[in-house]
Amino acid sequence: MAQERVRAALAGRTARVEAVEVRDAAEAAQWGMTGSPTVLIDGTDPFAQAGTGPSMSCRIYRHADGTVDEAPRVDELRQALGAAGGPEAVEEDCCESDLLDPIGRAGRGRRAPAERGLRAVHQAVLRHFAATGQAPQTATLTPVASSVGRTTQEVLAELAREDFLTLDENGQIRAAYPFSAVPTAHRVTLEGGVEMWSMCAIDALGIPEMLGTDAVIASSDPVTGEPVTITSENRHTVWEPDSAAVFVGRRSCSGPAAAVCCDAMNFFTSADSARSWLEQHPDVQGKTVSQELAVQIGRQIFGPLLAAG
Known part of the structure; x- marks a missing residue:
């Protein structure tokens, strides 16, 4: 989780990230680890609490709103990077992060606490x-x-x-998330024949990534009504039509992802069709992303959900 959030906070910017396995108390003291995971930026723990010593235990992070979590949030990491003189995020990166906040629970991820x-x-x-x-x-x-x-x-x-x-x-x-108990615009058929609905386009792409199985996603362009089909096989996707794109958007309201963004994340037959849809929905902000990025977002958000531990 910590690695995923560091990657999200960097948002594609260049940085050297080293994962260190700490095996005993002596190494915890050497590295300044006060519980796992500990994130160091240029050797300093920006989330250190006074009086806390080296530890091999699990670390709990308490956020400003009083909630607790297993790793720093993306926004907290972003602030820490900025304070340490880290690489600046361009405006587009921030906008993309804001768009994904509802589906990614504002950087807290969709893996429930233990x-x-x-x-x-x-x-x-x-x-x-x-x-x-x-x-x-x-x-x-x-x-x-x-x-x-x-x-x-x-x-x-x-x-x-x-x-x-x-x-x-x-x-x-x-x-x-990513499943819906009621029909939606996105039908997913797993290898073996089990069929299900997903909440949005990103959720549909996340299902085979989460389950580690092949799948066929059947959807349609909300502007033209033309079918859009994505076949995921051995972690390789085939898109029909090959010009298909995914629009990642959100409404200006607040609330759960189901209300804020699920109906604003759709498959389109082309980027032009997605642009036409956006013009018809002035209450939505968002952007069209590539097929590769859409799959990557689905993998990042939903891939860890069923991991053990």
Whole structure:
């Protein structure tokens, strides 16, 4: 997670990044690691807290809004880089980061924290979607939630507050990014035949990356109605038509990603068609990205969600 956020904070700018494995307490003291992960910029820990000594334990980061996390946020890393005289971000990089904030939870990522059973239940939800194409019933998740002394409703409500998933008026799962329990414009068929809906174009591209499987994505251009098909096989994608593009956008409102950006991230048959759609939606800001970048964004956001640990 820390490496992913450092990469996002750099936003393509050139920097030397070294990953160091710390194997014992002596090396922790040598490197100045006060818990894993520790991020050093030019040898200095910009997030160090007074009185904290070297440690091999897991490190918890407390953010300004009172929430805790397993790594510094992207915006915090960006500020630390700037304060250290790091490479400046060009305006386009900042805009792109702002566009992706809702889908990436403002740099906090979409991998739920391990505390309070959040990750275990979240991963159980995602695996059920992957296996069946449908959302699990709350009763299906009871054994996982009860193993940490909580009810399914409590864990799902917390996951919803943190925008890992959305619930309907009855407390049932309506979506768990990248999956949707109700039909959308993007249909994903996995190798083996399981079919499911995704919340947006980026989510659709993230599904095969998250599951490590081949898939076919069927969508359509919202302007022309023409089909757009992406076949992912052995981590290689084939786009039909080959001029297809992805528009990454967001609305000016605030709220969960489902409300802010999901219907503003679509496949188009061409960049010209995406530009036409944007002209028809003045409340949306965004940009057309290349096929390669769209896949990379999907991989970065959703690839780690089912990782162990």
